[in-house]
Amino acid sequence: xxxxxxxxAICDGMxxxxxxxxxxxxxxxxVGKNGGVFRATDGLWEEFGDERVIDTPLxxxxxxxxxxxxxxxxxxxxxxxxxxxxxxxxxxxxxxxxARLRTRTQGVFPASLVIRAxxxxxxRAPELHCDSTESxxxxxxxxxxxxxxxxxxxxxxLLAAIKDPDPVxxxxxxxxxxxxxxxxxxxxxxxxxxxxxxxREGDDLSVFAWGAMVPIAEKAAREWEQKGVSCDVxxxxxxxxxxxxTIIESIKKTGRAVIVHExxxxxxxxxxxxxxxxxxxxxxxEAPIARVTGYDAPVPMFALEDHFLPGVExxxxxxxxxxxF
Numbered sequence: 001x002x003x004x005x006x007x008x009a010i011c012d013g014m015x016x017x018x019x020x021x022x023x024x025x026x027x028x029x030x031v032g033k034n035g036g037v038f039r040a041t042d043g044l045w046e047e048f049g050d051e052r053v054i055d056t057p058l059x060x061x062x063x064x065x066x067x068x069x070x071x072x073x074x075x076x077x078x079x080x081x082x083x084x085x086x087x088x089x090x091x092x093x094x095x096x097x098x099a100r101l102r103t104r105t106q107g108v109f110p111a112s113l114v115i116r117a118x119x120x121x122x123x124r125a126p127e128l129h130c131d132s133t134e135s136x137x138x139x140x141x142x143x144x145x146x147x148x149x150x151x152x153x154x155x156x157x158l159l160a161a162i163k164d165p166d167p168v169x170x171x172x173x174x175x176x177x178x179x180x181x182x183x184x185x186x187x188x189x190x191x192x193x194x195x196x197x198x199x200r201e202g203d204d205l206s207v208f209a210w211g212a213m214v215p216i217a218e219k220a221a222r223e224w225e226q227k228g229v230s231c232d233v234x235x236x237x238x239x240x241x242x243x244x245x246t247i248i249e250s251i252k253k254t255g256r257a258v259i260v261h262e263x264x265x266x267x268x269x270x271x272x273x274x275x276x277x278x279x280x281x282x283x284x285x286e287a288p289i290a291r292v293t294g295y296d297a298p299v300p301m302f303a304l305e306d307h308f309l310p311g312v313e314x315x316x317x318x319x320x321x322x323x324x325f
Contacts, residue, residue, distance in 0.1 A: 001183040006176060007040050009151035010116075011185050013158040014041065014078060016188050018048050024162060025070060027054040028063055028080030028116075037082050038177060039116060054090060055288065064090035068097050071113040076162055084119035085128035091136075098167040099142030111142075114161045114168045120212050120262055121299050121309050132211075132263040137169045138240045138272070144168045144193055144240030145239040149176065149214035152184045153237060156191030164193060174213035180215075196243035198250075202230035205323050206250040208273060209260040210236045213310060215256040217260050220315035229323045239269055247273065248280045255286035256325070260317045262309050265293040287325035290318040 004012060017024045026041060026048075032055035047055040056063050068078040077208035081087045088093075094115065101111040110261050121130035137145050144166050148154035156170070161168035199218055202225075210216040214235045221231035230248045236242065248321055251257060257277065259270040270291040277289065292310045 001034045001185055003181045004151045004155075004184045005178045005181050006151045006154045007038055007178060009155040010040050010158055010172060011042055011044070011138070012184065013155040014044060015047070016039065017076075017078070017159060017162050018044065019051060019161075020188055023074060023253040024056065024076045024078065025052050025069065026078045026080070027056050029056055029058055029082050029153065031055060031080050036080060038174070039078070040172075043071050048050040061088055061093050064093040064098065065197045067113045067115070068093060068101065068111070071100070071111050071167075072109045076112050076126075077151070078114045078116060079164060080118040081115060083125075083129045083131070084117040084133065085113075085131040086112065087117055094137070094143070094169075095140050096168070099140050102166070103142060104194065110115040110164050110165060111167050112157070114170050116172060118174045118177070120172045120173045120175055121305055122212060124302045125307065126301070130305075132261070134171060134239055134263060134295065135267060135269050140271055143240065145171070146193060146237065147173065147209055147211040147239060149173065149235050150180060151182050153191050153197065155184055156189050156199065157193065157237065159188055160193050163190065164280070173213065175212040176215065189238070194238045194241045194243055196246040196281065197235040197237055199233040199235050200231060202232040202254065204229045204231065204254055205258065205319060206232045206234060206254045207258045207260065207315075207319070208234050208236060208247065210239060211262075212263055213260045216310060216312055217315055220312050220319055223316055224323070229319065231319065242276070244276060245281070247276060251277050251281040252284045255284050256287045256322045258292060258315065258322055259289065260292045260310055260315055263298045264292045265291060266296050268293055270315070287322045290322050292318045
């Protein structure tokens with residue numbers, strides 16, 4: 001095993017996939033010689049050449065459209081969109097074609113492609129570089145949506161996504177790209193899509209989070225553990241399909257929940273989680289479910305960014321309110 005950051009683990013995952021499977025192709029803006037805007041593809045162009053690691057024009061619809069064509073013809077493209085806020089020109093290709101291809105052709109044509117996109121705030125980037133609009137893609141039948149929060153998960157989930165027969169939106173939390181290192185297995189290994197990870201075991205309250213909000217939720221949970229409240233912290237990892245079994249099992253154990261995401265509150269994935277819990281575990285609830293989220297506004301410029309994003313203080317306050325209800 002080797003210690004890696006999340007961005008290093010993602011790069012290593014693509015390297016392993018390129019070595020293992022000749023049908024894998026990496027493409028996107030500056031992914032080749034430059035190694036990507038965050039260096040997530042650093043060294044791949046030198047190792048595998050410009051027929052497998054391809055610099056594209058600045059045209060997101062073209063990147064995704066090309067990836068769909070490659071997938072139809074038996075390749076497994078891994079497309080990079082430099083920032084999630086740049087993905088909207090490709091939204092029509094994703095929704096109208098990638099997500100519907102297998103259904104439209106009754107399974108005749110494959111649609112195995114991965115669309116990687118750094119997302120979320122906390123890096124002092126300008127407008128459209130910090131969006132967290134994962135719920136747009138969770139709402140689209142035919143897509144899978146994945147968000148890692150640790151280096152090991154980043155590599156294992158990416159390799160599982162590359163192998164998956166469906167198109168996968170793979171969102172990478174920029175805020176924690178390089179904030180932590182951990183041991184990551186070498187070679188090919190997979191973390192199953194659709195399975196959540198229990199970060200901390202607890203009996204008093206469930207905390208659900210994903211991406212860069214997982215370490216925030218974990219830190220708030222540690223603070224409350226010192227006060228006698230034990231939190232069951234769940235990293236969803238896959239936003240679609242959700243691991244409903246783990247979510248409901250946790251609620252039945254604790255009877256209380258806090259949901260944390262940096263996306264805007266209205267129609268965010270937190271609302272879907274609340275509906276899921278209401279449908280399957282309503283009689284187990286002992287308190288209203290709390291959401292700690294971003295605000296219903298565009299991500300602000302630098303001076304207000306820390307106020308906009310959920311932090312330990314806001315999460316801790318929500319835990320206290322739900323635990324004492």
